[in-house]
Amino acid sequence: PGLVVLISGRGSNLRALAEAIRQGRLRATLAAVISNRADAPGLNFATEQGIPTHVVSHVGLSRAEHSAALLEVIRPYNPRFICLAGFMRLLAPSFIQAFLHRVVNIHPSLLPAFPGLDAQRQALDYGVKVSGCTVHLVDEELDHGPIVMQSAVPVLDDDTPETLATRILAAEHKTYPAAIERLLYEPWTLEGRRVVFQSAQG
Numbered sequence: 715p716g717l718v719v720l721i722s723g724r725g726s727n728l729r730a731l732a733e734a735i736r737q738g739r740l741r742a743t744l745a746a747v748i749s750n751r752a753d754a755p756g757l758n759f760a761t762e763q764g765i766p767t768h769v770v771s772h773v774g775l776s777r778a779e780h781s782a783a784l785l786e787v788i789r790p791y792n793p794r795f796i797c798l799a800g801f802m803r804l805l806a807p808s809f810i811q812a813f814l815h816r817v818v819n820i821h822p823s824l825l826p827a828f829p830g831l832d833a834q835r836q837a838l839d840y841g842v843k844v845s846g847c848t849v850h851l852v853d854e855e856l857d858h859g860p861i862v863m864q865s866a867v868p869v870l871d872d873d874t875p876e877t878l879a880t881r882i883l884a885a886e887h888k889t890y891p892a893a894i895e896r897l898l899y900e901p902w903t904l905e906g907r908r909v910v911f912q913s914a915q916g
């Protein structure tokens with residue numbers, strides 16, 4: 715099954731997905747990588763790997779127009795999932811509907827705590843002792859859709875936003891490929907907001 719990955723920057727989660735595929739932990743292919751920014755370092759990695767890349771700039775476009783442009787580029791790949799990996803634009807409701815329950819995001823907090831920008835700083839400012847990352851299905855609200863998988867990490871007394879982000883990022887790199895592998899290969903249903911896996915092990 716093919717994945718299309720949407721990025722805006724560094725692309726370390728994209729690399730983690732590629733590495734998991736290489737190691738056979740994620741049985742999927744990277745069909746394409748799309749960035750809204752031409753200078754996203756993650757695009758260079760994708761090109762090196764021989765993955766088709768596209769830049770779909772948001773500049774001068776409304777959210778609806780940008781989402782329509784993305785849709786047009788993505789559609790021919792007919793991906794099983796669209797993985798948002800540090801993609802810093804909101805998608806229009808029409809896009810979410812077109813790929814219902816097929817758009818997945820990773821966020822650097824234990825949602826519903828600390829949605830939005832600067833989640834690691836939000837966690838430090840709040841004073842939580844545990845944070846982590848969340849993989850979730852994307853709905854029309856920011857960092858809000860049904861949760862697929864979460865991993866927790868400790869928050870240490872001497873953490874800065876950067877040291878906490880580094881610890882969470884290591885968790886992200888394990889959790890994102892594992893979550894996509896599960897979504898692909900374990901039957902699951904949505905019960906209200908709950909993603910329920912029906913694995914034999916329970």
Ligand code: GRF
Pocket residue numbers: 721723724725726727728799800801820821822883886
């Ligand atoms: C990650 O922390 C991710 O959770 C958030 O943006 C960051 C992207 O990092 N949505 P990278 O581009 O995957 O390195």
